[in-house]
Amino acid sequence: MRQRRLAFLALLLSLAVASVSVVLAQTVITSNQTGTHDGYDYEFWKDEGGSGRMTLKSGGTFSCEWNNVNNILFRKGRKLGASQTHQQLGNISMTYDVIYNPAGNSYLCVYGWTKNPLVEYYIVESWGNWRPPGASSMGTITVDGGSYDVYRTTRVNQPSIEGTSTFDQYWSVRTSKRTSGTISISQHFNAWESRGLQMGMIYEVALCVEGYQSSGNADVRTHVLTIGGGSPPPSQPPSQPPSSRSAFSTIQAEDYDSVSSSTLQVIGGTPSGSGIGYIENGNYVTYRNIDFGSGATSFRAVVASGLSSGSTNIEIRLDGPSGTSVGTLSVGSTGGWNNYVERSTSISTVTGVHDLVLRFSGPVNMDSFVFGSGGSQPPTQPPQQPPQQPPQQPPSGGGGLSVSVSESTWGGGATVNVTITNNGSSTVNGWTATWTFTGDEKITSMWNATYTQSGSSVTARNASWNGTIQPGASVTFSFNISYTGSYSRPQITVN
Numbered sequence: 001m002r003q004r005r006l007a008f009l010a011l012l013l014s015l016a017v018a019s020v021s022v023v024l025a026q027t028v029i030t031s032n033q034t035g036t037h038d039g040y041d042y043e044f045w046k047d048e049g050g051s052g053r054m055t056l057k058s059g060g061t062f063s064c065e066w067n068n069v070n071n072i073l074f075r076k077g078r079k080l081g082a083s084q085t086h087q088q089l090g091n092i093s094m095t096y097d098v099i100y101n102p103a104g105n106s107y108l109c110v111y112g113w114t115k116n117p118l119v120e121y122y123i124v125e126s127w128g129n130w131r132p133p134g135a136s137s138m139g140t141i142t143v144d145g146g147s148y149d150v151y152r153t154t155r156v157n158q159p160s161i162e163g164t165s166t167f168d169q170y171w172s173v174r175t176s177k178r179t180s181g182t183i184s185i186s187q188h189f190n191a192w193e194s195r196g197l198q199m200g201m202i203y204e205v206a207l208c209v210e211g212y213q214s215s216g217n218a219d220v221r222t223h224v225l226t227i228g229g230g231s232p233p234p235s236q237p238p239s240q241p242p243s244s245r246s247a248f249s250t251i252q253a254e255d256y257d258s259v260s261s262s263t264l265q266v267i268g269g270t271p272s273g274s275g276i277g278y279i280e281n282g283n284y285v286t287y288r289n290i291d292f293g294s295g296a297t298s299f300r301a302v303v304a305s306g307l308s309s310g311s312t313n314i315e316i317r318l319d320g321p322s323g324t325s326v327g328t329l330s331v332g333s334t335g336g337w338n339n340y341v342e343r344s345t346s347i348s349t350v351t352g353v354h355d356l357v358l359r360f361s362g363p364v365n366m367d368s369f370v371f372g373s374g375g376s377q378p379p380t381q382p383p384q385q386p387p388q389q390p391p392q393q394p395p396s397g398g399g400g401l402s403v404s405v406s407e408s409t410w411g412g413g414a415t416v417n418v419t420i421t422n423n424g425s426s427t428v429n430g431w432t433a434t435w436t437f438t439g440d441e442k443i444t445s446m447w448n449a450t451y452t453q454s455g456s457s458v459t460a461r462n463a464s465w466n467g468t469i470q471p472g473a474s475v476t477f478s479f480n481i482s483y484t485g486s487y488s489r490p491q492i493t494v495n
């Protein structure tokens with residue numbers, strides 16, 4: 001039996017060697033084709049006109065040339081089935097080195113697609129005689145020591161991986177050309193998402209040479225695509241050692257170094273613009289090299305929760321998910337998943353530099369957090385914004401009902417909370433709040449009330465469950481708005 005097994009192993013081994021030698025043979029392609037080659041998915045795509053030639057080499061490498069084409073794309077990378085977000089896939093990075101000789105319009109780029117939403121994306125490292133995409137930049141980001149402009153463009157009824165469709169293109173385009181280096185692809189994805197460019201399920205990540213109404217050639221001499229794991233490939237150490245971040249300056253929740261979760265996503269709509277959400281029990285997020293100085297004694301976070309009961313614990317641990325636990329912030333409902341408030345807790349004193357791990361017992365949305373020192377109660381670090389103690393508006397009639405308003409705002413949007421208090425001596429049965437926005441505010445959602453908006457005029461009425469307000473009691477409803485210009489708190493009348 002043992003002998004037969006050995007013979008079988010020998011047969012398997014010889015087959016494996018044979019197949020490896022076949023796979024490593026160079027393959028020349030001159031017409032549209034997709035497939036896999038030595039661990040990478042490749043695609044040759046060309047529309048009408050001209051000619052192209054792609055030679056598949058080992059691993060992610062290939063060479064290509066094109067002559068008088070209309071449009072051609074040569075690429076090698078991974079097609080990932082559009083079943084996971086990039087956060088679920090883990091860190092994505094690429095190391096490459098290309099001899100690139102475009103004659104005319106061409107891009108050397110990381111290229112791919114997401115589904116749901118359908119998005120075509122580009123991280124352009126070099127180009128020919130025209131720098132894409134000819135749109136207005138949404139801002140400049142620094143990744144891997146280089147500057148990139150971010151763009152969003154829309155393609156209307158154009159070819160896509162789902163047939164002819166209308167879809168967005170997201171772009172990072174370097175401000176100076178390069179043809180070798182490491183591209184921290186996930187950092188581009190995060191930067192796009194923090195600007196509201198939503199990524200879908202990753203369909204493809206590839207190194208692409210594209211020619212448009214041009215000729216040229218390229219030799220991809222090095223191309224290693226790494227997907228998963230929390231760090232770049234070991235052959236390319238980070239160019240700078242990770243510097244520490246102060247625990248006493250606000251840390252954006254989405255600026256984590258690693259995450260252990262199959263669901264967590266960077267979300268929009270937080271007071272700072274983005275945060276983390278889709279968190280589940282047992283998930284944790286790591287922030288490396290946090291400097292607690294001579295001692296942190298409190299923790300506070302800007303969070304939102306729409307839990308109907310109970311609360312989620314955010315456990316604060318040091319130097320690993322099973323490291324020392326120094327405290328727990330418990331977050332119950334804040335009135336909705338988009339209703340961000342500050343919550344704080346005292347913690348055991350922490351000094352020096354540590355990796356910080358936040359472990360979650362369930363769902364919560366988190367925008368940012370910061371540590372405080374000194375007494376455990378009032379944090380000595382002043383909050384970034386003064387706490388919003390809304391002035392009580394004078395009673396607006398209607399049986400002694402008074403209204404107070406608070407809000408959290410961000411660029412072009414706000415969540416507004418309205419609390420109605422019954423100051424009278426008799427029970428209120430049913431209430432109506434009315435106001436007129438001073439700008440172009442538009443309500444995008446409301447909870448704990450129903451509403452109609454006509455132009456700038458809004459009428460909100462109690463929901464079926466909160467129309468009754470006993471003497472001395474209060475009810476709160478909330479809504480989200482979008483607007484241009486600056487926010488102005490609405491003057492709300494209730495009766």
Ligand SMILES: [Ca+2]
Nearest residue numbers: 252272274367
């Ligand atoms: Ca944030």
